[in-house]
Amino acid sequence: MSTLSLTVLHTKYNLIETARVPIAIISALAFPTLALLFFVVPQQVVAGNALYATQAVISLAVFAVMSNALFSFGLTISENREKPWDPYLRTLPAPGIARVLAQIFATGTLGLAAIIPVIVVGGLFTAAEASPPRVLAGFIALAVSSLPFMLIGICIGYSMPSKAAIAVVQIVMFGMAFAGGLFLPPMLFADWLNTLSKFMPSRQARELVIWAVQGGQLEWWVWVGILVWTVVGFAGALLLFRRDEGRRYH
Amino acid sequence: MSTLAQLHRVTRRFGDVVAVDDVTLTIEAGSMVGLLGPNGAGKTSLISLINGLRRPTTGTVTLLGRSPQDVRSRQSLGSTPQETALPPTLKVGEVIDFVGRHFEDRQPTEALAEEFGLTTLLGRQTGALSGGQKRRLSVALAFVGRPKLVLLDEPTTGLDIDGRHALWAAVRRQHEAGATVVVTSHYLEEIEALAERVVVMEGGRVIADDSLQAIVGQVGVRQIRLRTPEVAAVSALPGVARAETAGEGADAAGLVLYAADSDQLIRELVRSGLPFADLAVRGATLEEAFLTLTDSGRAHSSRAASVEADAASAPYATEVSR
Structure with a gap:
């Protein structure tokens, strides 16, 4: 069986399993939208300004994609490694890369679906604006920039038990959200924090999507950073997957 | 092949x-x-x-x-x-x-x-x-x-x-x-x-x-349980592959014996005239059969001795799985 057809097969069943527990999908879809309604819409300074409102919507979209990727990869993988179904799947003739790719596609599909209500609410209740081709470009940029988060999630999932993964995912998620300027815009940052921020995949993701939607200059460190995080994350994920033998007891 | x-x-x-x-x-x-x-x-x-x-x-x-x-x-x-x-x-x-x-x-x-x-x-x-x-x-x-x-x-x-x-x-x-x-x-x-x-x-x-x-x-071994005041003598009967004492009674200790041919052992027991009570015979579990297989060199040991032997020969204690 080809790696491609096995990837499609695993993606399909991954999504079927998730869809059979609808609450998982509903919460993933609702959370970013609620955050937008509570934290951005009531602030007229931001919500009334087209530039700021669009950037706020983009930051929350990046945050949604990031938390979705970190949680669903970090937690799902570490939980699955503790269940006996996962070791069974490893005895099937599917290469590691097919299962890693399937997890990326399945979570990516859900993550992008979670962004749609954010854009609808942002378009209806704030001054955020973008032409349809720009929105499409933004989606593509989101998909590209979410790769490092998924791969970091995979690395967390394969390197620790689920109880540790919950804590680590939360620290990584909030750390990256603050340092990446997703909660507070980087223009408010001190110089040293701004420099640190440029190394964060969250900041790079934010800048890439803003560039795709609003245009302007794309700094070199944005795409180089995303590329480096993706390559390092992919290598780490593949290494940890191959080395993994399920949970170890001593 | x-x-x-x-x-x-x-x-x-x-x-x-x-x-x-x-x-x-x-x-x-x-x-x-x-x-x-x-x-x-x-x-x-x-x-x-x-x-x-x-x-x-x-x-x-x-x-x-x-x-x-x-x-x-x-x-x-x-x-x-x-x-x-x-x-x-x-x-x-x-x-x-x-x-x-x-x-x-x-x-x-x-x-x-x-x-x-x-x-x-x-x-x-x-x-x-x-x-x-x-x-x-x-x-x-x-x-x-x-x-x-x-x-x-x-x-x-x-x-x-x-x-x-x-x-x-x-x-x-x-x-x-x-x-x-x-x-x-x-x-x-x-x-x-x-x-x-x-x-x-x-x-x-x-x-x-x-x-x-x-x-x-x-591994076809059978287990015989009984109570007797003459533990040593009963344990020494011919055909006993392994013996363990199982708790002390007021006048007689419980004894568990393993033997390949339980019928023959019981005939020997009756013929010996040794006192016993509460006789019960059943097929041994696989664990018991294995202990008998690996223990045959140490037959007639008391329970304490067999526990010691197990500890020495058994670093496999825990099931290691997911």
Whole structure:
């Protein structure tokens, strides 16, 4: 069986399993939208300004994609490694890369679906604006920039038990959200924090999507950073997957 | 006959525990091998080395001429998930399809369902199945890809007698259709029903590897319980393979004896005129039979001595699995 057809097969069943527990999908879809309604819409300074409102919507979209990727990869993988179904799947003739790719596609599909209500609410209740081709470009940029988060999630999932993964995912998620300027815009940052921020995949993701939607200059460190995080994350994920033998007891 | 799987001087450690200890084993095509041993003997660890889930600490494992980690070698391998493992939200038909689509030459879902009595359950979510139905599905999954080698780890644990016999019959039909089967169990009955060759493991080592008949002859031991004030004299009767005291009574100690021929031992006991009460005879469990096998050099020991001996000879204490 080809790696491609096995990837499609695993993606399909991954999504079927998730869809059979609808609450998982509903919460993933609702959370970013609620955050937008509570934290951005009531602030007229931001919500009334087209530039700021669009950037706020983009930051929350990046945050949604990031938390979705970190949680669903970090937690799902570490939980699955503790269940006996996962070791069974490893005895099937599917290469590691097919299962890693399937997890990326399945979570990516859900993550992008979670962004749609954010854009609808942002378009209806704030001054955020973008032409349809720009929105499409933004989606593509989101998909590209979410790769490092998924791969970091995979690395967390394969390197620790689920109880540790919950804590680590939360620290990584909030750390990256603050340092990446997703909660507070980087223009408010001190110089040293701004420099640190440029190394964060969250900041790079934010800048890439803003560039795709609003245009302007794309700094070199944005795409180089995303590329480096993706390559390092992919290598780490593949290494940890191959080395993994399920949970170890001593 | 060609070789399907080979282990050469394989040792697997988990921290301080040696789960598999210097095992060399060859599985030939067309055979039906029973892997027999008490809990914690290393059977599951051995299986996980053959199916590629774990790597040996030292030694080499080959599966169809390749490493078990090589995807191509697993194309001809069938194994079973634990019944608690089935994803509860997927339907029976979906699980069979999902697993089947990994294989180039798969059995059609309907035919497999028919063979394992799952036809009426295909539309049911696996979370709604009974324990026996889950077991049948788990075992069926091992055969969906028409594998050359099938590894069945405790296939009928938790099944009632009818379910067990139906599953054995299905496994035998698959074997006759060409599959080589390795089945682990700690039930002698299961091994007797399925295996032609029996490998006995204890403490991570292979302690016997022979035809079914030869092995059954060695482990067919019976247990005799009684109470007597003359512990030493009764324990010294001819035919006693092993003796343990079991608690002190007011006037007589409880005694547990193991013997290959319990009828002959009881005749000896009566003839000796030694006082006894509360006589009971039953078949020994496999664990008891193994202890007798490995203990035969230390026959007639008291319970304290045998506990000491166990501690010295048994670094295998914990079952190492997921």
